[in-house]
Amino acid sequence: MTQESSPPALHAEGLTRRYGSRLALADCDLRIPRGRVVGLVGPNGAGKSTLLQLACGLITPTAGTLRVLGDRPGADAAHLARVGFVAQDTPVYAALTVADHLRMGARLNPSWDPDLARRRVAQVGLPPAQRAGRLSGGQRAQLALTIAAAKRPELLILDEPAAALDPLARDGFLRNLMEFVDELGATAVLSSHLLGDVERVCDHLVVLAAGRVQLAGDVADLLARHRRLVAPRGALDRLGVTPVHVASADGYDHAVVRTADGPPPPEWTVEPVRLEELVLAYLGRATDGSAGAVERAEAHR
Numbered sequence: 001m002t003q004e005s006s007p008p009a010l011h012a013e014g015l016t017r018r019y020g021s022r023l024a025l026a027d028c029d030l031r032i033p034r035g036r037v038v039g040l041v042g043p044n045g046a047g048k049s050t051l052l053q054l055a056c057g058l059i060t061p062t063a064g065t066l067r068v069l070g071d072r073p074g075a076d077a078a079h080l081a082r083v084g085f086v087a088q089d090t091p092v093y094a095a096l097t098v099a100d101h102l103r104m105g106a107r108l109n110p111s112w113d114p115d116l117a118r119r120r121v122a123q124v125g126l127p128p129a130q131r132a133g134r135l136s137g138g139q140r141a142q143l144a145l146t147i148a149a150a151k152r153p154e155l156l157i158l159d160e161p162a163a164a165l166d167p168l169a170r171d172g173f174l175r176n177l178m179e180f181v182d183e184l185g186a187t188a189v190l191s192s193h194l195l196g197d198v199e200r201v202c203d204h205l206v207v208l209a210a211g212r213v214q215l216a217g218d219v220a221d222l223l224a225r226h227r228r229l230v231a232p233r234g235a236l237d238r239l240g241v242t243p244v245h246v247a248s249a250d251g252y253d254h255a256v257v258r259t260a261d262g263p264p265p266p267e268w269t270v271e272p273v274r275l276e277e278l279v280l281a282y283l284g285r286a287t288d289g290s291a292g293a294v295e296r297a298e299a300h301r
């Protein structure tokens, strides 16, 4: 089966999760194809960790369905082995050494790749005899990534893995992540508040806000489907389309619109939209309460 013909990495239909009376995810439909590096972005409390924990089988949906690699998340040990997870605080066992972690990984995971683990530990300079409690935040993140990747998962899920790292450590971490994904031929889903990181490594984007999917699709398609219009303030009223979002500055309106809304009037300056602007436009729209239909760019590859 090719990556395109195999079941999607993640397929949610009407996915809903409540914590008591709090609605963390509301009726989400989402289809993430395989072979992508997916950026999951959204403000605090948007439901990102909830979605990732559902995908790992750590929690179950209140309503709706979620299929991961074609199966119920955490359906059995074999399915668990196909998914690697690096949780938000990149947890490791403080009293165990780096080498202990690798030994434990080998015992617990049938598909463990000892060569990959040893090679990566050496490459990122993790001292095997060092207790994990004495590693820096960046080193702990590298160890957690190494353990998740040495399972040789088909899907690697990372919840804000680089949040606590300095720019240099983050750069190294992301480079490593990309090498892993290439080497494993895996799909990766990472949540992040750092849009620069998402822009750098992700080719698929999911924007969540208030527990709902606001935007989803391959980055190239999403960028091609939107543009930025700039015109003197007030001209927008004559445009006759509903922009995704408008920001005003220095007497000008900057509107992010869908290309499907037709050609812009001649007095408008048309510019390509950047990923950060696109994300902010959809988040702004969700915050304004003007969110309408979810925007999706279906994957073509």
Ligand SMILES: Nc1ncnc2c1ncn2[C@@H]1O[C@H](COP(=O)(O)OP(=O)(O)OP(=O)(O)O)[C@@H](O)[C@H]1O
Binding pocket: 019, 022, 023, 024, 042, 043, 044, 045, 046, 047, 048, 049, 050, 051
């Ligand atoms: N165990 C829990 N018990 C109760 N409410 C929870 C629990 N976990 C999450 N929530 C609530 O669900 C909503 C979504 O939380 P979630 O952690 O999924 O958001 P997030 O997008 O990952 O946020 P952040 O970017 O701050 O990590 C929030 O309102 C949060 O308070």
